[in-house]
Amino acid sequence: MKKILNSTTWLLAFGFMGAIIFTSCKKEETLTPINTTTTSSDTDPVQVAATQQAAAEEAETEAQFDDVFNITASMNKSEVGEDLGVNANVSGLSELGSTTTNPARCFTVTVVPNIPNVFPKTVTIDFGTGCLGRDGKYRKGKIVSIYTNPMSVPGAKVSTTFLGYQVDSLKIEGTHISENTSTTNMQGWKAVVIDGKVTNVNTGRWIKWNSTKNVLQVAGNGTPHFPMDDVYKITGSARSVNSGGGTWAALVTDPLIKKFSCRWIVQGTVKIVKNGNEAILDYGDGRCDNLAVIIINGIRHIITL
Numbered sequence: 001m002k003k004i005l006n007s008t009t010w011l012l013a014f015g016f017m018g019a020i021i022f023t024s025c026k027k028e029e030t031l032t033p034i035n036t037t038t039t040s041s042d043t044d045p046v047q048v049a050a051t052q053q054a055a056a057e058e059a060e061t062e063a064q065f066d067d068v069f070n071i072t073a074s075m076n077k078s079e080v081g082e083d084l085g086v087n088a089n090v091s092g093l094s095e096l097g098s099t100t101t102n103p104a105r106c107f108t109v110t111v112v113p114n115i116p117n118v119f120p121k122t123v124t125i126d127f128g129t130g131c132l133g134r135d136g137k138y139r140k141g142k143i144v145s146i147y148t149n150p151m152s153v154p155g156a157k158v159s160t161t162f163l164g165y166q167v168d169s170l171k172i173e174g175t176h177i178s179e180n181t182s183t184t185n186m187q188g189w190k191a192v193v194i195d196g197k198v199t200n201v202n203t204g205r206w207i208k209w210n211s212t213k214n215v216l217q218v219a220g221n222g223t224p225h226f227p228m229d230d231v232y233k234i235t236g237s238a239r240s241v242n243s244g245g246g247t248w249a250a251l252v253t254d255p256l257i258k259k260f261s262c263r264w265i266v267q268g269t270v271k272i273v274k275n276g277n278e279a280i281l282d283y284g285d286g287r288c289d290n291l292a293v294i295i296i297n298g299i300r301h302i303i304t305l
Contacts, residue, residue: 057207057242061198064167065209067137068176069191072145072158075123079109082116084123084147106131107139121147127165141165154182166201173197174209187217204243211238220260230260234268249273253280262288264305 075084110124123145130140141164149156160176174196181188196209213236220230234256239249249272256268266288270281280295290305 058240058248061207061209064170064172064198065176065193065196068160069178071143072160072178073151080111080123084150086151119147119149123147138168151180154180156180169200169202171199171201186221189215207240207242209240212236227260232258234258247275256283264290
């Protein structure tokens with residue numbers, strides 16, 4: 001069986017819940033209708049602007065918690081003396097800070113207990129008053145993660161909370177839980193965000209976020225060196241509210257199918273509810289293309305992903 005997240009294909013599969021909401025909501029105002037009937041909510045410029053801003057906030061929030069997942073997955077021997085993550089530096093964390101202007105690492109990592117193979121283990125990453133990353137992000141504050149086992153072990157969980165943690169102008173709060181749900185013949189991963197909140201400290205705008213995301217590799221498990229046959233099944237849900245009074249919810253009603261060999265989701269449906277208005281997003285019948293159908297007020301629209 002392949003190590004969990006030993007390739008970037010897993011990281012690509014994991015970012016789709018935010019992409020679902022962002023794509024569907026952003027496209028509402030640029031749909032090509034199958035018939036010519038439209039509604040006022042499709043054309044109202046105020047509603048369009050509010051939708052665009054809320055959708056961008058939604059995608060940005062998801063990206064912040066995906067970044068937390070990547071950081072916890074990067075806690076390996078070079079960082080903490082033993083492999084707690086997935087045997088890969090998937091976040092670039094060890095390269096934070098410019099080697100030309102700051103050759104010393106600008107964050108510290110504390111492990112308690114600092115004894116190999118003793119769990120649970122608490123890992124605190126302290127960025128202090130600020131740390132500029134190779135990815136261009138400026139982080140400060142602390143990330144505190146409790147590992148029940150190395151992340152590559154089926155059943156392992158990592159629970160992460162934040163102490164004054166900020167990425168650029170975004171303050172991150174809440175709890176992020178990762179769980180290895182793999183079986184003997186199938187890789188799997190689950191990520192849950194509980195009472196997440198992302199606040200822009202410059203504007204005061206915030207978004208509160210709760211989500212559950214499950215990813216299973218349903219094909220290609222037996223060929224670890226040949227990713228082209230990898231297929232992932234994605235389920236989950238997300239709900240949020242923002243400081244502008246917008247409410248959002250997304251539920252995968254038929255599992256989403258993502259093939260490594262195709263850039264887009266090829267199958268599955270998502271129910272999306274925005275401020276009480278419901279839409280259905282249908283990704284198709286398994287063929288690899290950049291088209292999907294969204295149904296709003298009973299009207300089918302073709303969208304380009």
